[in-house]
């Protein structure tokens with residue numbers, strides 16, 4: 368998979384080259400190119416923004432610069448691409464999106480700043496390729512770069528060979544529609560707090576039941592919306608007895 372990121376703060380994307388993602392890049396599983404939007408400005412001030420039509424606070428990113436940048440970036444590789452534009456007004460990014468994006472040959476991310484990117488940029492490219500305006504959560508950031516780091520990590524970990532243990536991705540939180548329950552490791556007792564006996568029992572059936580119960584409890588307490596979204600047959604009689 369090839370990933371391109373266009374931003375006015377290339378340094379913000381440096382973490383992409385660390386740790387797991389850095390190894391994925393090094394092993395050729397992932398090809399990442401970060402582009403400075405200002406490389407496509409032509410004025411001495413390298414202006415990328417201007418005042419909003421209709422008034423209002425802040426500035427809006429100019430379509431011309433974005434058009435020149437995205438034309439050049441898209442033309443640099445013949446693989447079909449999906450353009451992903453993080454925005455507070457975007458559709459919520461989900462684990463299902465991460466799986467869908469992991470199947471793409473190429474993702475191009477447009478990182479906005481200020482009050483966002485002139486809408487005509489999204490409208491223009493939507494005539495030529497799939498374009499997603501996504502949000503990583505109901506809180507307000509200052510730009511799209513952090514969202515790109517989140518999305519790229521969520522996607523890259525699903526690529527074959529990136530995670531040391533492929534079972535991790537297969538048994539993700541949300542993969543069965545529930546939150547993950549608590550995890551424990553050595554020592555058996557830490558500051559007078561023991562590991563739950565069932566986890567040391569060797570009784571795999573009882574362990575699976577215990578883990579499912581804890582996942583259900585946590586989901587009820589923290590994300591009742593996930594329960595409501597489960598298909599009718601997702602909970603068995605024992606689940607409902609909890």
Ligand SMILES: CN1CCN(Cc2ccc(Cn3ccc4ccc(-c5n[nH]c(N)c5C#N)cc43)cc2)CC1
Nearest residue numbers: 453454479480482502503504507508509510511514
């Ligand atoms: C008067 N009001 C009119 C509405 N604006 C709304 C607004 C517009 C842009 C920005 C800053 N920004 C610029 C590009 C960009 C991309 C993503 C995100 C982002 N934030 N939160 C997420 N989950 C994000 C994601 N993914 C923020 C971004 C902040 C707030 C505020 C002022």
